[in-house]
Amino acid sequence: MAKKSFRQAINEALAMEMRRDPTVILMGEDVAGGMGAAGEDDAWGGPLGVTKGLMPEFGRDRVLDTPISESAFVGAAAGAAATGLRPVAELMFVDFMGVCLDQIFNQAGKFRYMFGGKAVTPMVVRTMYGAGFRAASQHSQCLYPVFTHMPGLKVAIPSSPYEAKGLLIQAIRDDDPVIFFEHKVMYDDEEEVPDEAYTIPFGEANLTREGDDVTIVAIGRMVQFANQVADKLEGEGIGCTVVDPRTTSPLDEDTILECVEDTGRLVIVDEASPRCNIATDISALVSERAFSALKAPIRMVTPPHTPVPFAAELEDLYIPGPEQIEEAVRSVMGAQA
Amino acid sequence: MSDAAAPVSGGAIQAITMPKWGLAMEEGKVSAWMAEEGAAIESGEEILEIETTKITNVFESPIAGTLRRRVVAEGETVPVGALLGVAAGADTPDAEIEAFIADFQANFVVEAADTADAPEAEAITVAGRALSHLRMGPEDGGAIVLVHGFGGDLNGWLFNQPVLAETQRVYAMDLPGHGRAEKAVGGLDVAALAALLADYMAAVGTGPAHLVGHSMGGAVALKLALDNPDLVQRLTLLAPAGLGRELNVDYVRGFAEAERRKEIKSLLQQLFADPELVSRDMVNEVQKYKRLDGVNAALRTLADTLFPDGHQALVMKDRLESLAMPVQVIWGDEDSIVPPAHAEGLPANVRLQILEKIGHMPQMEAAGEVNRLIAEFGS
Structure with a gap:
C-alpha cells in the first residue's frame, strides 16, 4: 500500500467514482483551468491542484470550469442532482457560502423532504476551510457548524488522507447533499491509502486512540493535535481516548456517550468559532445524557470569538494547538497546568 | 533478533531483545515479566508478555541460562531489538553483567522502520x-x-x-x-x-x-x-x-x-x-x-x-x-x-x-x- 497525500486521496476518490459512474461530474472555479481561453488546458486543477489531471481524462463535458458565480453553479449542481446526475461542486472557500446558501440549505437540503421522498439530491459540495494558511479572515473560517445546523444536509470533515478518500467516495454515492470539508493546510499530509475504492459510512465515529482517563473529541485537523497530546500523556500514565466523529451530521452520539461513560472526563477540540459550534453541541449532548458519568467539568478548546487574524503571529495564537489541549486534559484530571 | 539462537554454555552473557513480530512492528511494550531475576530459564520457556499495537503475545526465551537482569520494567515500551533482559551463568559476576548492559546500550541503534531490504507483499x-x-x-x-x-x-x-x-x-x-x-x-x-x-x-x-x-x-x-x-x-x-x-x-x-x-x-x-x-x-x-x-x-x-x-x-x-x-x-x-x-x-x-x-x-x-x-x- 502506498503513502498518498490528502490531495492525492481526494483526487483518486474523484477519478475512481468518475470512472465507475458516468453521471458523476465536477464543476467549480478553475477545477480544470483554461476553459475558453487560449492558454493551457488543465492549467490549475483547482486553486491547490486537487482536481489536476481529471479534465484530460474525463473531458470538458464532465469537468466544468465555471464563472466566479457560486450562486449560479451551486444552484446548477442542485438542479443537476435532482434530475439524475451526481455533481461534485467545488466551493473554493467555505467562507463564500454566503452567496450560495439558499441553493444549498433551502433548495438542495429540502428537496427530499418537501417532495415526499420522490426526489433525491446526490450532490457533493467540496469546500476548503480552516486557519493557518495566512489567507486572512475571509478565507480561513470553519463554517461546518452552520451546515450541521441545517436539516437535510450531511457534513463530512475528514481528519487524514485515508479518511478523506473513503468519506468522499461515500459522499458521492450518498443520495443526499453532502458538504465535504477539506482543511487547506492538510493537503500535503501523507499516510497509507489503499489503491482500491472503499467507503467509510457516515455517522460512525473513529477512535484514533484509546485510554481510560479522558475522552478528547476532536474535529477535522484538530484530531492530529489530539493524537499528539494523547501519545505524549500516555507516557505519563494519563490515558486518552480520541474520538473523531468524521461526520457532524449525522453525529455518532452513541460512541461519544459511551466513551465519556468509560472515562468520566471530556475535552472537546473544535477549530470553529466558539459560540454555537460543534464543541458546544457535543457538550450539550453529554451534559444532558451522560451528566452523572462526569468526574470533572467539560472543557472546550476553541479559538477566541474573533475573525481569523491576518497577522501571522496572531493567527498562530488564534488556532487551538496541542498546548491548549494538553492544558485542558490536565485540568480535567485535576492538575492545574 | 533471531529466535533460533543456538544453545550456549553456562557462563556466556546473552541478550534477550525485543522481537519483531510482523513487518510493521517498530516497538513493543513489556506488559508482564513471567520469570524472576535469578531464575533458571529454558529455551522456549515463556518469560515475557509483550503488547504490540496488533496483539499481546507471550515471548518465549530464545536462550537458556539464568535470568540475571530485567532491563526493561513492566509497562515500558521499547523499540524492536532493544535489550529486554540479560541471561548468564548463575556465577557470572555482577560487574560483568553491568558492563555487558552498558556496552549493549551504548551500541544499540534503532532499526529504520522501512529498511530497503524488508520483504514486501x-x-x-x-x-x-x-x-x-x-x-x-x-x-x-x-x-x-x-x-x-x-x-x-x-x-x-x-x-x-x-x-x-x-x-x-x-x-x-x-x-x-x-x-x-x-x-x-x-x-x-x-x-x-x-x-x-x-x-x-x-x-x-x-x-x-x-x-x-x-x-x-x-x-x-x-x-x-x-x-x-x-x-x-x-x-x-x-x-x-x-x-x-x-x-x-x-x-x-x-x-x-x-x-x-x-x-x-x-x-x-x-x-x-x-x-x-x-x-x-x-x-x-x-x-x-x-x-x-x-x-x-x-x-x-x-x-x-x-x-x-x-x-x-x-x-x-x-x-x-x-x-x-x-x-x-x-x-x-x-x-x-x-x-x-x-x-x-x-x-x-x-x-x-x-x-x-x-x-x-x-x-x-x-x-x-x-x-x-x-x-x-x-x-
Missing part, C-alpha cells in the same frame, strides 16, 4: 486472477506455503512467516476476495481454490512444499494434497475446515455482514480463547478491509458456496487415510468456530496436536508452539 497474476503474495527466507532450501482462512490474509501469518523464514523459503498468499487480491470469487469452491493454489505454486516456483492451511485454507490445502499429492511434501492443518459438516455459521455470516467496529470487535473476539488479545489495530485493519468495494459481496458469495445451508459442503475426513505424505492437525481445544471434535477419530497416519486454552487462531495465540510444530515437522 507483491501483486501477482495467477490463472488470470490478480492475487498478492509475500515471499520470505533464503534463496533455496525447503519451501513452506501458508494459506489463510475465511476473512484472513497473508498478514495473519505475522508471527509465523518471519520465524519460519529463518531457515526455509516461506510463501504466503492472499486468496481471491481477501487481502489485496481481486475481489471476484464467483464459482470458487474448495476444489477451484485448491487448483488456484497449485497454479500459484507453479507460478512462483515453490516446488513441492510443506503446505500449512488454516481453517478454510486448511480445507484448500487438504484438497490440493488429495488432488495433486506430488506438490505436497507435508501437510499441516490448523483448525481446518473440511473435516466435518458443522461450523459456527453465525460467525461466518456475521463476519460477512458486519460493518460497525463494535460488531467486528465482538466477532474477532470469538476467534480467540482470550478475547483480550484483540487489539484496536486488529479491529481497524479488518474494518479497513471490509470497507473495500466488493469485499462483503465476496465474503457472502464464498460463504454461500463453501457453507451452503449453514454447513460445510465438502468433508474429506475419510480420505485423510489415503494421503502418503506426513500430515499433522493442530487444534485449539477452545475453538468456537470449527469444532475441535472434528479431530476425533483421525486415522493413524495423522499426527494430532490439541493445544489447551487456545481458540481458533493457534498460529497467533500459540505462535511459538505452532512455529515449533511446523518447523519440526518440515525438517
Whole structure:
C-alpha cells in the first residue's frame, strides 16, 4: 500500500467514482483551468491542484470550469442532482457560502423532504476551510457548524488522507447533499491509502486512540493535535481516548456517550468559532445524557470569538494547538497546568 | 533478533531483545515479566508478555541460562531489538553483567522502520486472477506455503512467516476476495481454490512444499494434497475446515455482514480463547478491509458456496487415510468456530496436536508452539 497525500486521496476518490459512474461530474472555479481561453488546458486543477489531471481524462463535458458565480453553479449542481446526475461542486472557500446558501440549505437540503421522498439530491459540495494558511479572515473560517445546523444536509470533515478518500467516495454515492470539508493546510499530509475504492459510512465515529482517563473529541485537523497530546500523556500514565466523529451530521452520539461513560472526563477540540459550534453541541449532548458519568467539568478548546487574524503571529495564537489541549486534559484530571 | 539462537554454555552473557513480530512492528511494550531475576530459564520457556499495537503475545526465551537482569520494567515500551533482559551463568559476576548492559546500550541503534531490504507483499497474476503474495527466507532450501482462512490474509501469518523464514523459503498468499487480491470469487469452491493454489505454486516456483492451511485454507490445502499429492511434501492443518459438516455459521455470516467496529470487535473476539488479545489495530485493519468495494459481496458469495445451508459442503475426513505424505492437525481445544471434535477419530497416519486454552487462531495465540510444530515437522 502506498503513502498518498490528502490531495492525492481526494483526487483518486474523484477519478475512481468518475470512472465507475458516468453521471458523476465536477464543476467549480478553475477545477480544470483554461476553459475558453487560449492558454493551457488543465492549467490549475483547482486553486491547490486537487482536481489536476481529471479534465484530460474525463473531458470538458464532465469537468466544468465555471464563472466566479457560486450562486449560479451551486444552484446548477442542485438542479443537476435532482434530475439524475451526481455533481461534485467545488466551493473554493467555505467562507463564500454566503452567496450560495439558499441553493444549498433551502433548495438542495429540502428537496427530499418537501417532495415526499420522490426526489433525491446526490450532490457533493467540496469546500476548503480552516486557519493557518495566512489567507486572512475571509478565507480561513470553519463554517461546518452552520451546515450541521441545517436539516437535510450531511457534513463530512475528514481528519487524514485515508479518511478523506473513503468519506468522499461515500459522499458521492450518498443520495443526499453532502458538504465535504477539506482543511487547506492538510493537503500535503501523507499516510497509507489503499489503491482500491472503499467507503467509510457516515455517522460512525473513529477512535484514533484509546485510554481510560479522558475522552478528547476532536474535529477535522484538530484530531492530529489530539493524537499528539494523547501519545505524549500516555507516557505519563494519563490515558486518552480520541474520538473523531468524521461526520457532524449525522453525529455518532452513541460512541461519544459511551466513551465519556468509560472515562468520566471530556475535552472537546473544535477549530470553529466558539459560540454555537460543534464543541458546544457535543457538550450539550453529554451534559444532558451522560451528566452523572462526569468526574470533572467539560472543557472546550476553541479559538477566541474573533475573525481569523491576518497577522501571522496572531493567527498562530488564534488556532487551538496541542498546548491548549494538553492544558485542558490536565485540568480535567485535576492538575492545574 | 533471531529466535533460533543456538544453545550456549553456562557462563556466556546473552541478550534477550525485543522481537519483531510482523513487518510493521517498530516497538513493543513489556506488559508482564513471567520469570524472576535469578531464575533458571529454558529455551522456549515463556518469560515475557509483550503488547504490540496488533496483539499481546507471550515471548518465549530464545536462550537458556539464568535470568540475571530485567532491563526493561513492566509497562515500558521499547523499540524492536532493544535489550529486554540479560541471561548468564548463575556465577557470572555482577560487574560483568553491568558492563555487558552498558556496552549493549551504548551500541544499540534503532532499526529504520522501512529498511530497503524488508520483504514486501507483491501483486501477482495467477490463472488470470490478480492475487498478492509475500515471499520470505533464503534463496533455496525447503519451501513452506501458508494459506489463510475465511476473512484472513497473508498478514495473519505475522508471527509465523518471519520465524519460519529463518531457515526455509516461506510463501504466503492472499486468496481471491481477501487481502489485496481481486475481489471476484464467483464459482470458487474448495476444489477451484485448491487448483488456484497449485497454479500459484507453479507460478512462483515453490516446488513441492510443506503446505500449512488454516481453517478454510486448511480445507484448500487438504484438497490440493488429495488432488495433486506430488506438490505436497507435508501437510499441516490448523483448525481446518473440511473435516466435518458443522461450523459456527453465525460467525461466518456475521463476519460477512458486519460493518460497525463494535460488531467486528465482538466477532474477532470469538476467534480467540482470550478475547483480550484483540487489539484496536486488529479491529481497524479488518474494518479497513471490509470497507473495500466488493469485499462483503465476496465474503457472502464464498460463504454461500463453501457453507451452503449453514454447513460445510465438502468433508474429506475419510480420505485423510489415503494421503502418503506426513500430515499433522493442530487444534485449539477452545475453538468456537470449527469444532475441535472434528479431530476425533483421525486415522493413524495423522499426527494430532490439541493445544489447551487456545481458540481458533493457534498460529497467533500459540505462535511459538505452532512455529515449533511446523518447523519440526518440515525438517
